[in-house]
Amino acid sequence: MALCLSDLFVLNAANKQSKVLLIPLDSRPPCLQFVQKIGQIGQAQVVAPPDDLLGKFTIPGQCDKIIEWINSLNLKEYDAMIVSMDMITYGSLVESRVLHVGAEKALQRLEVLRYIKKKAPNLPIYVESIVMRLAPTADGKNESYRVQLAEWAEISAETDDSSKARTAELEKMIPANVLADYKMTRERDLLINLKSIDLVQEGVIDYLILGQDDSAPRGVHLADRTKLHDKVSQLNLSSRVSIQSGTDDVSMLLLAKAITDHHQYVPGIKVVYDSESIIQRVMPFEDEPLCKIVSDDIKSSGAKEVSEESDADLILYVFASRHEKGATDAFATRIAKAVDIGLPVLVADIDPKGDVQGSDSAFSEALMAHQVFPRLYGYASWNTASNTLGTVIPQGTVYAVAKKSLAKDNQAKKRIEIANHWFKIHRALDDFYFHNLVRAQVNQKYCKSGLSSIILSDEDRTKAESFALQLMQSHLDVFSSNYFNGEFGKSFNLRPNNLMITLPWNRTFEAFVDFQLK
Numbered sequence: 001m002a003l004c005l006s007d008l009f010v011l012n013a014a015n016k017q018s019k020v021l022l023i024p025l026d027s028r029p030p031c032l033q034f035v036q037k038i039g040q041i042g043q044a045q046v047v048a049p050p051d052d053l054l055g056k057f058t059i060p061g062q063c064d065k066i067i068e069w070i071n072s073l074n075l076k077e078y079d080a081m082i083v084s085m086d087m088i089t090y091g092s093l094v095e096s097r098v099l100h101v102g103a104e105k106a107l108q109r110l111e112v113l114r115y116i117k118k119k120a121p122n123l124p125i126y127v128e129s130i131v132m133r134l135a136p137t138a139d140g141k142n143e144s145y146r147v148q149l150a151e152w153a154e155i156s157a158e159t160d161d162s163s164k165a166r167t168a169e170l171e172k173m174i175p176a177n178v179l180a181d182y183k184m185t186r187e188r189d190l191l192i193n194l195k196s197i198d199l200v201q202e203g204v205i206d207y208l209i210l211g212q213d214d215s216a217p218r219g220v221h222l223a224d225r226t227k228l229h230d231k232v233s234q235l236n237l238s239s240r241v242s243i244q245s246g247t248d249d250v251s252m253l254l255l256a257k258a259i260t261d262h263h264q265y266v267p268g269i270k271v272v273y274d275s276e277s278i279i280q281r282v283m284p285f286e287d288e289p290l291c292k293i294v295s296d297d298i299k300s301s302g303a304k305e306v307s308e309e310s311d312a313d314l315i316l317y318v319f320a321s322r323h324e325k326g327a328t329d330a331f332a333t334r335i336a337k338a339v340d341i342g343l344p345v346l347v348a349d350i351d352p353k354g355d356v357q358g359s360d361s362a363f364s365e366a367l368m369a370h371q372v373f374p375r376l377y378g379y380a381s382w383n384t385a386s387n388t389l390g391t392v393i394p395q396g397t398v399y400a401v402a403k404k405s406l407a408k409d410n411q412a413k414k415r416i417e418i419a420n421h422w423f424k425i426h427r428a429l430d431d432f433y434f435h436n437l438v439r440a441q442v443n444q445k446y447c448k449s450g451l452s453s454i455i456l457s458d459e460d461r462t463k464a465e466s467f468a469l470q471l472m473q474s475h476l477d478v479f480s481s482n483y484f485n486g487e488f489g490k491s492f493n494l495r496p497n498n499l500m501i502t503l504p505w506n507r508t509f510e511a512f513v514d515f516q517l518k
Helices: 005-015 033-041 063-071 085-089 103-110 112-119 146-155 161-173 176-201 221-234 250-263 290-300 327-340 361-369 385-405 410-446 458-483 487-491
Strands: 018-023 044-047 080-084 125-131 207-212 241-245 268-273 314-319 345-349 378-380 496-502 512-517
Touching: 018 033, 018 063, 018 250, 033 044, 033 250, 033 385, 033 410, 044 250, 063 085, 063 103, 063 112, 080 085, 080 250, 085 103, 085 125, 085 176, 103 112, 103 176, 112 125, 125 176, 125 221, 125 250, 146 161, 146 176, 176 207, 176 221, 207 221, 207 250, 221 241, 241 290, 250 290, 250 385, 268 290, 268 385, 290 314, 290 385, 314 327, 314 385, 327 345, 327 361, 345 361, 345 385, 361 410, 378 385, 378 410, 385 410, 410 458, 410 496, 410 512, 458 496
Parallel strands: 018 044, 018 080, 080 125, 125 207, 207 241, 268 314, 314 345, 345 378
Antiparallel strands: 496 512
């Protein structure tokens, strides 16, 4: 009888898999699907609230019903809990950027964490709380002032005459009530961030990531970050609170942290950059150097950064020079040589300009030409540097823990390997084929002005999904012939099938891609 990944995961229930409760940031694939699939690599069942409670884009999640759902559970059945403070208090990441929920109500909902800790005192609670980004959400209703508000948020804290003059101009363009609400929203979010730190101090939260949403090297968010850093320093909580870049990827980091803590194993990760020039560079939508994001993500995933290859469970190759002549082939060849001698390689392909927000075609094709994808330990390349690193680092960390602590017999080894192959193939389909190739074609055909943020009608969404599926199936056939070629194809008699793709938020910026390995 042929088994697929989902079959093997169900069978693993008899093997005392760990169980993790997840309250996600929202319903998008990176915040939910990715976390659950990485959980399968670590033989952890990740349980989330029913989909209809999680909301959709500007429709908020049902905070109070989620809290009721949590209260109905036997929390002592779980080995860890991961909580998005933004979902619990406001209803989603998008809702954290608007003032639909007042500070008093948000603080009231936050109290559920104390209830959980009291009900299950031995349940470790890992929390993410997001530091509000500069720009408001592009919802189709705020286009007349959204760009101006984002610019105001970036320059209004500057003290030079030019910035002051431009700030005054912008404040005349932005509706007064909009600007007032924006400021109050930031104050409310900062209050919840600070209160989250208090809960760490009280022992309610075991580990907290305060993730910075899309930002820039200057802006009003920096004052918020300073206040958060000061409080963490005053309370001496730096080992239990991380203030760092990242948003959509943070639950993946927390899952990896929960799994490393559960199995009491800390993988070592050595980092290899494609050039010295990129190490201190600030990438698009970030406000910290690339090396800082890498180091923060390694620590927050429960791993440790090492300098010697001999001390490493994983070697992370970071590529961020896709526009530099000769860099692509040189780094792909360097990776291939490392893989050929059996090194445990992760690859992060980062968009250094923010104009593609997916894998680089030349780099991906070079890796395929070297036939390294089946032998990589992990790979990612989507949206921001934080998103890419916050995906591949936890994937690799969980895989390293699984190989060390969970691969007790041949069946367990095979389950782990199949789960990891599924995730790598998914990354190629989503990060490279969809975000870099297919999305542009779908936008051209169905989105006015070709923007990924355009909200499609249900009819156009259905047509776009069908068109995208045709394109993706063709790409999958090509990728599969490369991936399952050679010795790997002989040792794992698997092929991806039943490919599906949907646009869950009626826009092309994110896609839900799924398939089975049979």
